[in-house]
Amino acid sequence: MEQQQLQIFIESIMEYFQKITGVGIETGVPYLKEEDSSVLLGYTGVIGISGKMRGAVYITAEGDFLSELLNTIMPGMERSESRIAGMAGELANTIAGNAQKVLGKEFLISIPIMLTSASGDASNKLELKAPTFVIPLKWKNHQAFLVVGLLK
Amino acid sequence: MKVLIVDDSEIIREAIEKWLGDFNLEVVGRAGDGRKALELYKQASPDIVTLDITMPEIDGLSVLDEIMKINPETRVIIISALSAKEIALSALKKGARSFLQKPFTKLELEDVFREITGG
Numbered sequence: 563m564e565q566q567q568l569q570i571f572i573e574s575i576m577e578y579f580q581k582i583t584g585v586g587i588e589t590g591v592p593y594l595k596e597e598d599s600s601v602l603l604g605y606t607g608v609i610g611i612s613g614k615m616r617g618a619v620y621i622t623a624e625g626d627f628l629s630e631l632l633n634t635i636m637p638g639m640e641r642s643e644s645r646i647a648g649m650a651g652e653l654a655n656t657i658a659g660n661a662q663k664v665l666g667k668e669f670l671i672s673i674p675i676m677l678t679s680a681s682g683d684a685s686n687k688l689e690l691k692a693p694t695f696v697i698p699l700k701w702k703n704h705q706a707f708l709v710v711g712l713l714k
Numbered sequence: 715m716k717v718l719i720v721d722d723s724e725i726i727r728e729a730i731e732k733w734l735g736d737f738n739l740e741v742v743g744r745a746g747d748g749r750k751a752l753e754l755y756k757q758a759s760p761d762i763v764t765l766d767i768t769m770p771e772i773d774g775l776s777v778l779d780e781i782m783k784i785n786p787e788t789r790v791i792i793i794s795a796l797s798a799k800e801i802a803l804s805a806l807k808k809g810a811r812s813f814l815q816k817p818f819t820k821l822e823l824e825d826v827f828r829e830i831t832g833g
Binding site for chain 2: 649671672
């Protein structure tokens with residue numbers, strides 16, 4: 563994956579937060595994930611990619627991050643476990659889907675898969691075969707990661 | 715007017731329903747996949763359908779094809795994160811009245827509904 567393509571996902575998540583919450587998200591310097599390391603927080607929304615590229619895009623965050631995001635979008639909405647996990651899935655879906663604008667209609671996205679720290683060893687389910695880039699994120703006081711592993 | 719809300723995200727289904735509260739609409743169903751959407755569509759004959767594309771069972775564009783076969787007068791609004799121009803054009807060619815890209819705000823949703831309902 564080229565650096566320019568990584569930039570598409572960074573721009574996509576920055577636009578999302580600016581538009582939906584009015585508070586920008588800070589993105590840190592992307593780094594290459596080491597093969598046997600795992601980047602997983604409490605809730606993870608995963609989108610499988612097929613078509614002209616193969617791999618996955620995922621967003622992983624703690625519950626307080628997703629809960630605050632949910633509350634910003636829908637104040638007063640009950641914040642159940644399933645809704646918090648659903649927020650991770652919807653966020654990943656939107657970021658990956660928006661990348662199609664640049665990557666084209668052959669960049670195909672799956673429906674979101676939601677993993678939680680209660681889903682067992684989630685890291686086994688996220689063994690990506692492509693070089694995987696990690697983009698640290700900070701929104702308000704919350705930390706999260708956008709992870710992109712794609713092969714052409 | 716009767717509305718059917720179709721999206722695999724519970725959050726989006728609830729946001730659409732809540733944000734449309736000021737319109738004189740009756741939400742006759744909510745579906746999280748394409749198969750359920752078609753079942754509810756046949757049962758409730760809604761005037762308006764908000765329809766996601768990437769969904770389990772049957773994707774939104776196939777659901778749109780079926781709806782157009784049953785009643786081409788149905789006002790279908792595609793609400794999707796997919797952003798390739800070709801997908802929006804394909805949906806409009808198939809008979810969708812509007813395409814709203816995610817993420818969307820309450821104001822954007824209201825604008826689309828005003829246009830669709832003439833209200």
